[in-house]
Structure formats: C-alpha cells, structure tokens
Amino acid sequence: MAKPRSSEKRNMIFQAGLRLFAQNGYSKTTIKDISTEANVSFGTVFTYFTNKEELFHLCVTEPIDEFRNYLIEPETLENFNLGTLKEMVTKHLNFFLEKEDYLRVIQYVIGQPERFSETMEELDQFSDEFMSFIQNVVQTGMEQGVLPESNPEEVGYGYLAFLMGARLTFTDYPGVQLTNALGKQAYRLFGIGI
Amino acid sequence: MAKPRSSEKRNMIFQAGLRLFAQNGYSKTTIKDISTEANVSFGTVFTYFTNKEELFHLCVTEPIDEFRNYLIEPETLENFNLGTLKEMVTKHLNFFLEKEDYLRVIQYVIGQPERFSETMEELDQFSDEFMSFIQNVVQTGMEQGVLPESNPEEVGYGYLAFLMGARLTFTDYPGVQLTNALGKQAYRLFGIGI
Amino acid sequence: MAKPRSSEKRNMIFQAGLRLFAQNGYSKTTIKDISTEANVSFGTVFTYFTNKEELFHLCVTEPIDEFRNYLIEPETLENFNLGTLKEMVTKHLNFFLEKEDYLRVIQYVIGQPERFSETMEELDQFSDEFMSFIQNVVQTGMEQGVLPESNPEEVGYGYLAFLMGARLTFTDYPGVQLTNALGKQAYRLFGIGI
Amino acid sequence: MAKPRSSEKRNMIFQAGLRLFAQNGYSKTTIKDISTEANVSFGTVFTYFTNKEELFHLCVTEPIDEFRNYLIEPETLENFNLGTLKEMVTKHLNFFLEKEDYLRVIQYVIGQPERFSETMEELDQFSDEFMSFIQNVVQTGMEQGVLPESNPEEVGYGYLAFLMGARLTFTDYPGVQLTNALGKQAYRLFGIGI
DNA sequence: CATGAATGAGGCTTCATTCAT
DNA sequence: AATGAATGAAGCCTCATTCAT
Structure with missing residues (x-):
C-alpha cells in the first residue's frame, strides 16, 4: 500500500x-x-x-522544508548591515506576495487550527523557527548598532503579523508596486526610518 | 417568505x-x-x-455597520495629537484581537474571494473606507507636524496588513500582552518612535 | 374538532x-x-x-353530486329523439371541455388509482352510473328506431373514453370549434352519420 | 460527467x-x-x-422514437383498404391498451403541461405527427372511396382523443375484450359501419 | 376563529472511498 | 499502475402538522 x-x-x-x-x-x-x-x-x-x-x-507540510531554506538565511546574521537587512525584507515580502496559493492554504489552516490541528502543529513549529530567526536578526542588528533599541520579540511578532497580513489583505494588487510600498513599512517595524 | x-x-x-x-x-x-x-x-x-x-x-456583512462606527472615528481627525493617535491604535488593535470569531470569518472570506465574491465585495468596500480614513489620519498628522514625512497610502496599506495579520497570526496569545507588544510596532508604522 | x-x-x-x-x-x-x-x-x-x-x-369527491345531476338527465330517456341526443352530447362535451380544473384532478386520480384508492372508488361508482345511463340511452334509442343496431355496452365504453380523452388531449384548443368537431365524431360513436 | x-x-x-x-x-x-x-x-x-x-x-421522451415507427406506418397509405385500416386501428388500440406504464406517464405529463413544459413540447411534436398521419389516412380513404365524406381534421381529433381516453378510462379491464369493443367504436369514428 | 413560529421526518444530491478490470 | 462504476453516508432543504397566542 x-x-x-x-x-x-x-x-x-x-x-x-x-x-x-x-x-x-x-x-x-x-x-x-x-x-x-x-x-x-x-x-x-x-x-x-x-x-x-x-x-x-x-500540500501544506511538504513545501515547508524548501521554504525554511529560502526564508531563514543564516548568512544574514553572519554578515549583517542595512543592505543585507533590506535584501532579507525584500526576499520575504516577495515570497509572501508571490507564493499565493501556498500562503493561502497556510492561512486557511491557521484560520481553523482546531480543525486541522495536526497540520497546524507543523506550521507552528516553522513559525517558531522563523520568529526566532527574526529575533536573532534584531538582536544582532542592535548589537552592531545598525538597529535602534527594540524588543526583539515584539519586532518578531509585528513583522510576522505584517507579512501574513500583506498576503491576506492585498490579493489583487500589482506585486512590484506593493513590494516597494510595504517594504518601507517593514523597515519601519525594524525601527529604520527612511 | x-x-x-x-x-x-x-x-x-x-x-x-x-x-x-x-x-x-x-x-x-x-x-x-x-x-x-x-x-x-x-x-x-x-x-x-x-x-x-x-x-x-x-454573518459576515451584518456586523460591518457596527464596526464601521467603532473603527472609523472622525473625532480622531478633528482633535489630532500623539495621544489620540495612540488611543486609536489601541482601539483598533483591541478590536482586531478581541473580535476573534468575526475576524476569522472575514479572513476566511478574504482567503477565498472567488468563492464568496458577493460577500467579498461588501468587505472590500468597507476596507476601502477604512484605508481612506487611515490615509486621512496620516495626512492630518503630517500637516500638524505630529507625524514624520510619509506616503499616506503606503502607511494605510501597511497598517491594514499589520492589523489583519495580527489577528491571523497570533491565535492563542494572551490579549493584553500582545496589544502592548504590537502597539509599539503599530506606532512605528506611523513613523513614531523611530 | x-x-x-x-x-x-x-x-x-x-x-x-x-x-x-x-x-x-x-x-x-x-x-x-x-x-x-x-x-x-x-x-x-x-x-x-x-x-x-x-x-x-x-376536492375530487364533493363536486360529484352536482355533476351527477348535470350529466345524467333522466329526461333524455323519457323524451328520446335525435334532437335530445344531440343536446345531451353537446352538454357532455361542453362540460368535459369547460370544467378543466375538475376534470384534470379526476384524470390525475384515475391515472394513479393505487395511490388514491379511496378517492378512486367514489369516482368509479360515478363512472359506473354514467356508463349505465349511456347504455340506457343507446338501448332506448335502438328500441325507438332512432339509433342503429349497436352493443350498448360498447358504445358506453367508447363514449366515455372519447369524452375523457377529449379533455386530456386538447388542452389549448378553442372550445367552441372543438366542441363542433368532436360533436360530429361523438354522434358517429352512437352510429349516427351526418 | x-x-x-x-x-x-x-x-x-x-x-x-x-x-x-x-x-x-x-x-x-x-x-x-x-x-x-x-x-x-x-x-x-x-x-x-x-x-x-x-x-x-x-422516461417520457426516449421511447417516442420507437413508438413513432410502430404507430405511424406509411404502408397503410400506400396500400389502402378496409383491411389495412382495421389492422391499423387494432394495432393502435393494442398499443394504447398494452403500453400501460408508458401511456400513464404520458397522460401524467399532459395533465400538468405547465409543470413539465419541456417534456410536454416533445410530446406535442409527436402528437402533431400522429394526427397528421391520421388525417392523411382519412384523406386517402376518401379519395379511394373506402371512407365516407369526412373532415379529416375532425376525425383526427376524435380518434386521438378516443385512443388516449381508452387507456385512461379502462385500467382494470381485460385487454382483448376491450380491444374488440373499442375497435368497433373506432371504426365508427372513421365513418365505417354506420 | 385566525395566525404563523417551531418542529423534524423525508427526499434529493454530492462525494470520498472501494474494488474489479 | 490506471481507471471509473458502485456504494451509501451525510448534508441541505422542503413542508405537513402542531400549538401557543
């Protein structure tokens, strides 16, 4: 079988x-x-x-590994500066805006966690990894004086919420334009005014 | 009938x-x-x-009117300062975090817009009103020197994405704590505290 | 009650x-x-x-009495001649063609006798009475030399079939014209050529 | 599908x-x-x-073709005489008396033409064809001197009504006996034996 | 008498799953 | 491996009937 x-x-x-x-x-x-x-x-x-x-x-869990490798880049931490941060943000935004189908099913599952509890668990685990990575980024950025004083956990929460919401909220909008607009706002979440 | x-x-x-x-x-x-x-x-x-x-x-459309009155407060514009802005943000966040059931069905619909197209239309209309209100807020804030130079449209996009994502992403977290954490990040989207 | x-x-x-x-x-x-x-x-x-x-x-059985009185006229037998016969046929045809609603429900019941067995019984009884009346008419007509040699039972069968079929078959047709056309055919069933 | x-x-x-x-x-x-x-x-x-x-x-429309071939026989017209006419009538009567189930559903539809309008249309079309065939028979019979002066249309109406009514009216009666009884009456409709 | 909200049995239809070919 | 006919559980909806007002 x-x-x-x-x-x-x-x-x-x-x-x-x-x-x-x-x-x-x-x-x-x-x-x-x-x-x-x-x-x-x-x-x-x-x-x-x-x-x-x-x-x-x-359909929900198989692609996780691939996306883990794509979204969580240790190099960002090793060689940190404003440029790599912006690259990371752009990469994240593009991913969240482009992988439409996949993000939708993820959001579908997240919206009904009791119903798809087993599937939800695997997503939660990845979400934790991602959040933890972002917190590391913020920590590193603060230590290197690139980012202002922030609560890494709070930035992580906000950033993930922002990315998820971007995908959910703007279904029809043209990608590039939106990436730019949302990009600036994402930097602000890291405390970077431009 | x-x-x-x-x-x-x-x-x-x-x-x-x-x-x-x-x-x-x-x-x-x-x-x-x-x-x-x-x-x-x-x-x-x-x-x-x-x-x-x-x-x-x-279930999706009937509550819209009530929420329109709650979320869109013209007084915020008439008497604008950092205090009223923070009150507004807190109000919005609390709403998005507390009206769990309602926000979930909204997200469910947004996630399948083709399937619930008619319902989606009414949501879209409200979303436009809300976004336009936020843009007014940013414009007013800038004119009064309370907010830094920003693109109101971009702030609107980002803020709405952020609010929607907040509800979606953090299902199990305790409300108050999260409101505080996300509140700070929301201010940052308006360019405050950067 | x-x-x-x-x-x-x-x-x-x-x-x-x-x-x-x-x-x-x-x-x-x-x-x-x-x-x-x-x-x-x-x-x-x-x-x-x-x-x-x-x-x-x-709805099916209450009108029967009224129709019995209308359709079965003993006077036809008492004072029999070609004129009264034709009057009778015209009366019958008009009735079957005009009482559209009532005839339809009757045919509906006849078409599903097992389903409406109780109702059907009452209809059967009336049908027997009517048939018996027609046989009397034929018998009388033959005795008086007005009608040719016929089997009264057969004429009865045929005449009733004809009347029922008329109602069933020609739903949309204009009444008067049809009455004339079918009238001639009805006479033929009695053996009268015109 | x-x-x-x-x-x-x-x-x-x-x-x-x-x-x-x-x-x-x-x-x-x-x-x-x-x-x-x-x-x-x-x-x-x-x-x-x-x-x-x-x-x-x-159930109503599929058998129509088969019955068209059975009921409408052009040969009747080509080689017309009293014998072929009687054969035709017997064939028709047997059919209407034997195909009990099929005739019942037909009558069910005819009795509620608004309700089954689409189905009714196909029946109407066949009914027209059949009627037209009978009229041809009468016309041919008159031209060959086999049938008396008649209005073909009227005979058609009457004959069809008669056949439909036969099936509807006599549900329980033994077939053969009824065929004989009604057969004679059917000839009379064509003006034979009067 | 008149009304119509409340009820739940019953019918049509969909669809995941099985299995023989 | 590939197929799709066969199955029946389950869901939506209708509607006759009851009953409180």
Missing part, C-alpha cells in the same frame, strides 16, 4: 490540489476537481495519496 | 453560525451543528434564514 | 386547492401555495380541513 | 423509473424506490442519470 513518493503524475496532482485547496478550501474541493485539473483519472489520485485528508496535509 | 429581522432566536442562530463558521469554515459547519449550538431545532434555522449561504453572508 | 362545512373562506380554500392540484398534482402543491392562492393565512387551511389528504379527497 | 447511454443497469433503472412514475407520479416516486425496484444501490441511479428530473424526462 506504500504510495509512490515522486512521479510526474504525483506532482501534477499535488499542484492541482494545492491550487484548488487554496482557491476553494478543503471541503469545497473534490477529488474529481483535483483529478480533472491534474489531467489525471479519478482513481489515480488514490494511487498516490491515501485519502483526501492526507493529500491536504501534504 | 419575509424572514423576521430580529428576535431572540434569530440572534442565537446568528451567533452560533458566526462562532462555528469561524471555527470550522463554511462547508464543515452544518446547519445541524448551528441549530444545536443555538439550542434551536433544525427547521427553525430556516425560519430566520433562507439558506445556509445567506446565513453565512449575513 | 369538527370542521365547518361551509363558509366564504372554506370555499376560497377549496377552489384554490382544486386549481392547484389540477395544475401541479398532489405532492407538488403545498398548503402554503393553497393558502396564498386563497388569500388566507397558512393555519386557516387547517381550520377547515383536517389535513392535506382530506382536502384533496374532498 | 457524460452518463453512459446504455448498459444493463441503466435499463433496469429506466424501467423501474417508468413503472413507478406511472404508478405514483413524479413527486411520490423516490429515487430510493427506483433503486430498490431496479436492484441497484441508491447512488448508482446518479451514475446513469443526472438527477430525478432528467430521469423522468427521459
């Missing part, structure tokens, strides 16, 4: 699931919808995923 | 609907769940609401 | 029921529909009729 | 639907009833038919 871990078709189904779960939520999305979107027959979905719940869980 | 607009039972159902939609989303929430939670029989739900969809739509 | 036998409102409800049962059948017609059509409140229907089933049964 | 057009099971469901719709009408007949009668699971009905309404519509 072991499901194949990788294959062309599995990926098609996975992407289709991600897209549709993001757009319509869990219950509204049907296996039929997914199979159609993936150009795959109905039964094939069950060849690669045990059931709908597992597919959803994997 | 005309459904009674107000009654003890209607309100029970409404509140139960809001609570459950917030917790489990639209599809997962059943009319049976709602009627049980409201201590009302199954059929009674349909005495007050045409169908599930309408109940959901009303 | 005795229901009032006659009243302005009862009659309104009765007529509305007849009309709607004729148009939409039993199950599709709701008490709400009937009360609305009768300009009466919902609950009032139950003031005059025990339940829906009884209302339907009465 | 495409439903299989033919299969053992589809046919079982179709026949069961026809039988039950004929016996109890549309609303009273449940999908559960049909599936049970067809020895099929509940859900299987929806594998072959989109919904109840479509099943009903098809």
Whole structure:
C-alpha cells in the first residue's frame, strides 16, 4: 500500500490540489476537481495519496522544508548591515506576495487550527523557527548598532503579523508596486526610518 | 417568505453560525451543528434564514455597520495629537484581537474571494473606507507636524496588513500582552518612535 | 374538532386547492401555495380541513353530486329523439371541455388509482352510473328506431373514453370549434352519420 | 460527467423509473424506490442519470422514437383498404391498451403541461405527427372511396382523443375484450359501419 | 376563529472511498 | 499502475402538522 513518493503524475496532482485547496478550501474541493485539473483519472489520485485528508496535509507540510531554506538565511546574521537587512525584507515580502496559493492554504489552516490541528502543529513549529530567526536578526542588528533599541520579540511578532497580513489583505494588487510600498513599512517595524 | 429581522432566536442562530463558521469554515459547519449550538431545532434555522449561504453572508456583512462606527472615528481627525493617535491604535488593535470569531470569518472570506465574491465585495468596500480614513489620519498628522514625512497610502496599506495579520497570526496569545507588544510596532508604522 | 362545512373562506380554500392540484398534482402543491392562492393565512387551511389528504379527497369527491345531476338527465330517456341526443352530447362535451380544473384532478386520480384508492372508488361508482345511463340511452334509442343496431355496452365504453380523452388531449384548443368537431365524431360513436 | 447511454443497469433503472412514475407520479416516486425496484444501490441511479428530473424526462421522451415507427406506418397509405385500416386501428388500440406504464406517464405529463413544459413540447411534436398521419389516412380513404365524406381534421381529433381516453378510462379491464369493443367504436369514428 | 413560529421526518444530491478490470 | 462504476453516508432543504397566542 506504500504510495509512490515522486512521479510526474504525483506532482501534477499535488499542484492541482494545492491550487484548488487554496482557491476553494478543503471541503469545497473534490477529488474529481483535483483529478480533472491534474489531467489525471479519478482513481489515480488514490494511487498516490491515501485519502483526501492526507493529500491536504501534504500540500501544506511538504513545501515547508524548501521554504525554511529560502526564508531563514543564516548568512544574514553572519554578515549583517542595512543592505543585507533590506535584501532579507525584500526576499520575504516577495515570497509572501508571490507564493499565493501556498500562503493561502497556510492561512486557511491557521484560520481553523482546531480543525486541522495536526497540520497546524507543523506550521507552528516553522513559525517558531522563523520568529526566532527574526529575533536573532534584531538582536544582532542592535548589537552592531545598525538597529535602534527594540524588543526583539515584539519586532518578531509585528513583522510576522505584517507579512501574513500583506498576503491576506492585498490579493489583487500589482506585486512590484506593493513590494516597494510595504517594504518601507517593514523597515519601519525594524525601527529604520527612511 | 419575509424572514423576521430580529428576535431572540434569530440572534442565537446568528451567533452560533458566526462562532462555528469561524471555527470550522463554511462547508464543515452544518446547519445541524448551528441549530444545536443555538439550542434551536433544525427547521427553525430556516425560519430566520433562507439558506445556509445567506446565513453565512449575513454573518459576515451584518456586523460591518457596527464596526464601521467603532473603527472609523472622525473625532480622531478633528482633535489630532500623539495621544489620540495612540488611543486609536489601541482601539483598533483591541478590536482586531478581541473580535476573534468575526475576524476569522472575514479572513476566511478574504482567503477565498472567488468563492464568496458577493460577500467579498461588501468587505472590500468597507476596507476601502477604512484605508481612506487611515490615509486621512496620516495626512492630518503630517500637516500638524505630529507625524514624520510619509506616503499616506503606503502607511494605510501597511497598517491594514499589520492589523489583519495580527489577528491571523497570533491565535492563542494572551490579549493584553500582545496589544502592548504590537502597539509599539503599530506606532512605528506611523513613523513614531523611530 | 369538527370542521365547518361551509363558509366564504372554506370555499376560497377549496377552489384554490382544486386549481392547484389540477395544475401541479398532489405532492407538488403545498398548503402554503393553497393558502396564498386563497388569500388566507397558512393555519386557516387547517381550520377547515383536517389535513392535506382530506382536502384533496374532498376536492375530487364533493363536486360529484352536482355533476351527477348535470350529466345524467333522466329526461333524455323519457323524451328520446335525435334532437335530445344531440343536446345531451353537446352538454357532455361542453362540460368535459369547460370544467378543466375538475376534470384534470379526476384524470390525475384515475391515472394513479393505487395511490388514491379511496378517492378512486367514489369516482368509479360515478363512472359506473354514467356508463349505465349511456347504455340506457343507446338501448332506448335502438328500441325507438332512432339509433342503429349497436352493443350498448360498447358504445358506453367508447363514449366515455372519447369524452375523457377529449379533455386530456386538447388542452389549448378553442372550445367552441372543438366542441363542433368532436360533436360530429361523438354522434358517429352512437352510429349516427351526418 | 457524460452518463453512459446504455448498459444493463441503466435499463433496469429506466424501467423501474417508468413503472413507478406511472404508478405514483413524479413527486411520490423516490429515487430510493427506483433503486430498490431496479436492484441497484441508491447512488448508482446518479451514475446513469443526472438527477430525478432528467430521469423522468427521459422516461417520457426516449421511447417516442420507437413508438413513432410502430404507430405511424406509411404502408397503410400506400396500400389502402378496409383491411389495412382495421389492422391499423387494432394495432393502435393494442398499443394504447398494452403500453400501460408508458401511456400513464404520458397522460401524467399532459395533465400538468405547465409543470413539465419541456417534456410536454416533445410530446406535442409527436402528437402533431400522429394526427397528421391520421388525417392523411382519412384523406386517402376518401379519395379511394373506402371512407365516407369526412373532415379529416375532425376525425383526427376524435380518434386521438378516443385512443388516449381508452387507456385512461379502462385500467382494470381485460385487454382483448376491450380491444374488440373499442375497435368497433373506432371504426365508427372513421365513418365505417354506420 | 385566525395566525404563523417551531418542529423534524423525508427526499434529493454530492462525494470520498472501494474494488474489479 | 490506471481507471471509473458502485456504494451509501451525510448534508441541505422542503413542508405537513402542531400549538401557543
């Protein structure tokens, strides 16, 4: 009963699931919808995923590793200055604004933590890691005199809230323009006036 | 066919609907769940609401007016200084952190705008009003020399994103502590304390 | 619990029921529909009729007596000639073509005899009476040399079938024209060529 | 989404639907009833038919083609005489008396034309074709001196009414006997034996 | 008598999952 | 591995009937 871990078709189904779960939520999305979107027959979905719940869980959790590597860059800490900070912020904002489908399902899960508790746990863990990284950034920035006196925890809270909200709040807006506008505000959260 | 607009039972159902939609989303929430939670029989739900969809739509849109009056205070503009600004921010944060159920359903809708397009429209309209109010606040603050040079639109974007994200991101955290922490960050978005 | 036998409102409800049962059948017609059509409140229907089933049964059976008197005229037998026969046929045809609503519900019941067995019995009884009357007419006509040699039973069968079919088959056609056309055919069933 | 057009099971469901719709009408007949009668699971009905309404519509309209071929025989016109006419009448009567289930649903639809307007249209079309065929028969019969002077349209009306009524009126009667009795009356409608 | 809110049984339909091919 | 017909549990909604006002 072991499901194949990788294959062309599995990926098609996975992407289709991600897209549709993001757009319509869990219950509204049907296996039929997914199979159609993936150009795959109905039964094939069950060849690669045990059931709908597992597919959803994997759509949310599988990409976490990739994103961890992308969003948490130790180099930022090693070689810290205003330039690397701004690069980091831009990277974060772009990611949150571009990975629309993925962020949506994440927000979907976060919005119903009791319902998807198991999935939520894995997200929480990543969220903690990310927050802790940001706090490190703030700490480092303060120590090096690049950032003003701040409470690293508070900055972390605010920054994460800001990033999540950006994705949630501005669905239709053109990306680049928004990145610039929100970028300035993000710097302000770190205490940088420009 | 005309459904009674107000009654003890209607309100029970409404509140139960809001609570459950917030917790489990639209599809997962059943009319049976709602009627049980409201201590009302199954059929009674349909005495007050045409169908599930309408109940959901009303759960999202009916409170808007009340919140408009609460969140958009023209007095803030008439008598503007750092104190009134901080009061406003505190009020906003408290609201976004306390009206948990309501904010969750709003975020649920925003996360699936195509699915709930009609409901989304009414939310968008309110969001525009709110953003425009914030921009007025920034403009007034700048004119009076209370706020530093800023792009009002950018501050509006950032502030709204921040508020929405606050609610979404920190579900379990104790309110007061978080209000303080996030409050400082909110001021920073207006350019205060940088 | 005795229901009032006659009243302005009862009659309104009765007529509305007849009309709607004729148009939409039993199950599709709701008490709400009937009360609305009768300009009466919902609950009032139950003031005059025990339940829906009884209302339907009465809509079909109550008018029978009136129609018996109209359709079965002993005078036709007492003073028989071609003229009275033609008068009778015209009367019958007009009745079957004009009492649209009533004939429709009758045909509705006849079409589902197992479903409305009790109601059907009363209709059957009337149908027997009517058939027997027609056989008498034929017998009398033959004895008086007005009608050709015929099997009275067969004429009765055919004539009733013809009348019922007329009502069923030609819903939209203009009455007078049809009465003339079908009248000639009815005479033929009695063996009269014109 | 495409439903299989033919299969053992589809046919079982179709026949069961026809039988039950004929016996109890549309609303009273449940999908559960049909599936049970067809020895099929509940859900299987929806594998072959989109919904109840479509099943009903098809029960009424699908057999039309077959019956068109059976009831409308051009040969009757090509080789016309009293014998072929009587054969035709017998054929028609047998059909109307034997296809009990099918005729009942037809009459059910005709009795509620507003309710089943789409289905009714297809029936009307066939009815026109049939009537036109009968008129041709009468015209031909007159031209060949086999039938007396008649108004073909009137004969058509009367004959169709007669056939429809035969089925409706005599539900319980033994077929053969009735065919003979009604046969004679049918000839009379064509002006034969008067 | 008149009214209509309250109730819940019952029907249609959807859809995840199974399984034979 | 791939397919899709078969299944039936579960949800929404309708509506006859009751009953308190």
